[in-house]
Amino acid sequence: MVLLSRAAVLTLCWLIALASGALTELVIPLLALTGLAGIMSLPLRPTWSAVSPMIEAALAASVVASVPSLPDPLLLYLLVPPLAAGLLRGVVATLLTSAITAASLVIVRGVAGSLGSVSDRAALIQWVGLGLAVGLVGAWGRWSTLRAIAGSNEYLEANRLLTQLRDLARTLPTGFDEIGIAASLLTELRDEVGAEQAIVSGLTESGRLAPLASVGADRAMWGAGAPTGPWQEALNCAGAVTFPRRLDESAGHTMLAPLQLGSRCIGVVGVSRSTAPFSDDEQQLISQRVDDTALRLDTGRLFSDMRAWATVEERRRLSREIHDGIAQELAGLGFLVDELTRSTTDDATRSDLSDVRAEITRMVSELRLSIFDLRSQVEPSTGLGTALSDYVRQVGALAGLTVHLLLDEDVRRLGIETETELLRIAQEAITNARRHAQARNLWVELRVEPPHAFLQVSDDGIGLGSARDDSFGLEIMRERASRIGASLEFRPRGGGGTVVEAVLGELSNSQLHALERGST
Amino acid sequence: MSITVLIVDDHDLIRQGLRRAFERDGEFEVVGEAATVADAQRLITLVEPRVVILDVRLPDGSGADLARSARLENPELGIVMLTMYAGDEQLFEALDAGASAFVPKNAPADDVVAAARHAAASPRAFTASDLSEAMKRRMSPSGPQLSPREREVLDLLAEGLGVAQISKQLYISESTTKTHISKLYDKLGAGNRAQALMTALRLGLLKQGEATI
Structure with a gap:
């Protein structure tokens, strides 16, 4: 883009010079600008490309200002550096480049002592201003392109992840469940460090620890409820915490390892045994295992959240459908049967009809209970x-x-x-x-x-x-x-x-x- | 003079069944039918029925809300609320809205007619077949649930016994007693014995006069 516009402007400079018949006197500065453009078009390292438009601006302005008559074919080139700055680096670079162009012009003309003329100043202001405008347009173009790319990238990434998730959920026997993942972590820990008791507790949205899986305890263990003491400490995500008791408060040793995702803590894994404290190597192994599991566990949690949400929605829809459809029609039918029962004079028919009515009542009651079933749920509070x-x-x-x-x-x-x-x-x-x-x-x-x-x-x-x-x-x-x-x-x-x-x-x-x- | 009735339900079959039941009775005259809140509102002002039969849920809004506004405008209007939902929630909603009667839709048409008769006679006295049971369910504590052992400990605490005495009385160790007491405090959200007993009294876990605080 930048290369193309630079070449186009340069060609235009030569053409205007040719058309205005001033080619011979302008050939040297035009060649200088062409050389400059050539150098600037070389592939550059990223650090260098940050300042290249400004250097181009200083050099081009100097070349242009050194020609006393300030001819249009040369002034045109002053548009190139701000445009390059805008396209490559954005608004700030554009402003800087324009400022450098203006400064270079003023300095060179000032040294030559020809800054005084009115047409001079007008031409300079005009071309620097134009350069700035072109540069800003370039910056806007860059910004909107970036935004479009960023937007589609997010979707691409999400799409890729969801596809992966779906494939995984299909292949795993019980879907993508956090409890299964937590349980397999505990089995690993039991086998590898001889943990007698272990628990994986996830941090809920209300800031409480809720156990996902546990092994080895025949009575209540900690790791549930509002986090206190060592649990709170582990949740600070500043490394593992140990204390000389087991998870059920009996004699032994416990290590609590935070389940960490970046700087976010999503839960704590507690491991304990009665034999000996966990050695440094063992602690490292446990931390390693826990770290490896954290992301899988969190993904599992996201997946169960999504599933739970979808399930609740579906149950609601179902209950509405039963409520507004078949249940009402059956109840209406019941009323009509009531009417028939009352209007008949034949005892046998009346008895049959009341049997029918009893059956309809039973069915409507059953549907009401189904609706109630579908609407019952555990409230988080x-x-x-x-x-x-x-x-x-x-x-x-x-x-x-x-x-x-x-x-x-x-x-x-x-x-x-x-x-x-x-x-x-x-x-x-x-x-x-x-x-x-x-x-x-x-x-x-x-x-x-x-x-x-x-x-x-x-x-x-x-x-x-x-x-x-x-x-x-x-x-x-x-x-x-x-x-x-x-x-x-x-x-x-x-x-x-x-x-x-x-x-x-x-x-x-x-x-x-x-x-x-x-x-x- | 017959009792005028407006039937509001979005299901044809229900309206048809109820209309026939009312017409057969002889004491009533069905003066209108509506399937939406908007139509019902219009008809209530237009034909001024004595009794409105109203479903709790209508396509364009809540029947309970309609009942509430109708009750505000006319304290003498009989309002019979019908529902397909099971659960006390709807019953109390109807009571709250100022309805005269509440009938589940699995009931026979005669129940609806009887409810309408009641509503015409005493529009501001609420009636429902399951009312007393529902009240009982509402009154019984849904707060903290104590285990039998915790209840015993609570009762002994209320009698003014200390940890040692309680453990002797229940044949359990002092540390177990302490565990029970701290669990009890947790469940009652109390920090000490006095708070725990106050909360237990308030929740109806202890009877007045039982506690020595």
Whole structure:
């Protein structure tokens, strides 16, 4: 661009000189300018190209000013340096180059003692001004080109990443999940440094730590809730923190390594064992493993956020569709059947119609519950316990079930994704009890002590019987449990009915109850 | 003189079913039907019905909002709100908006007619089949949930017992007692015993007179 405009202007200079018949007297300065243009057109190093338009400006101005008559063919060349500056370096360089052109002209003319003439000054102001204008146009052109390139680059990059993400999500068995990534990091650490207890906690948007995965503890570990002490220290992202206790506060040693993305801290990995403190080499190895995982973990988190968002949207859309469509039409049909029942005089028909009406009422009630199911979700501010108790009470009332609810939640919380999956498992189990089991009582128990959680839904209905394994949403419940690394069990309840139990963390039911009884 | 009724619902089948139910009853006269908030507003001023049957959700806005503004304009208008949604939220929204009755859409048409009769007779007395249960659900604490052990500790704290006495009484170690107490404080958002007991009283976890603060 710069080369082209320089060549064009130079050609124009020669042509004007030729046309005006002054070629012979101008041949020497024109040759000088041509030489200058040639030198300036050589490929330059970036550092050099920053000042080249200014040097070109000084030299060209000197050549032009040295000719007493200030002929137009030469003055024309004064446009080249500011244009080059504008195209190559932007507005500031353009202003500087114009200033240098003006200064050089004034100095050379001043030395020659011919600055006095009015036409002289007018010509100088005119050409320097024109140069400045051309340079600014060039700078604007440069800016808009840059912006266009930057814009399309962002999209290109995003597109590339999303494609990669989609391909990865397709090939990985459970998608791109942060919990799986966290769990595999913990397995690595257990094998490589003999960690007895380990936990990966992510920093939530509200500034709390929520456990993603843990291994090796048979009672509550730290690394959840508002970060305090060493956890807060680790979150400062200034390297690992160690302390002489295990994660469950028993005797031993712990190292906390920040999960770091650049200068941003996205969580903490805690590793502990009772045998010996972690050596420098081991600390380095742990930090290395944690660093390697940080980006994958954060990408997994982004992906789950996107998935969660899409899921919530879809559930809303579905609930609206049922609400505005089939549910209303069925209810309307119910009203018409009511009308028929009242207008018929035949007892047999009336009895048939009230059966039909009962069936329609059941279907509409079922749809209302489906809509309610789809709309229930864990609110970030209140959490799983509140969501579950609201849901259970409402569904119990609507379905005529007697609900026995036992909630024991720690003030510390699980991650919202984990809480959501547990709520959905409970919903599915409750729906089974309500819909298929003909139950009268429903027992729901939730105990949360991050990173552990225990959820049990039992009923006194007829049990699952010989149901096929994939019916009753069992498969969906299993999928949900595996997504958060929980175990899931279905078993008949003593005295009839079914028990569905989801346990998060390596903690058995009896251990949790022992914990509850305070015999720790 | 018959009771004039305006039916507002965006579903033909629902309006048709309800209209027939009202016409059969003999005591009512359906003076208009509307499918949108805008039409309903126009018709309420134009035909001045005694009772409006109103869906909570309409295509161009909320039925509850319409009920609220209609109630402001006419304290004697009977307003029966219908809903397909399950959940107490809608019921309390209707109560709040000044409706006279609230009926879920899985109920038989006779329920709607009965609700309309009630609304015409006493427009400012709210009725709903599930009202008392919903009130109960709303009144019961949804605040912190204490475990049975924490409840015991709380009760003993309220009796004025110290850590040593509590641990003796419950046959647990002092450190376990301390853990329970600190968890209890955490759940109640309290910094000391007095705050914890005050909060527990306020939340209904303790009965008045039970605590010695």
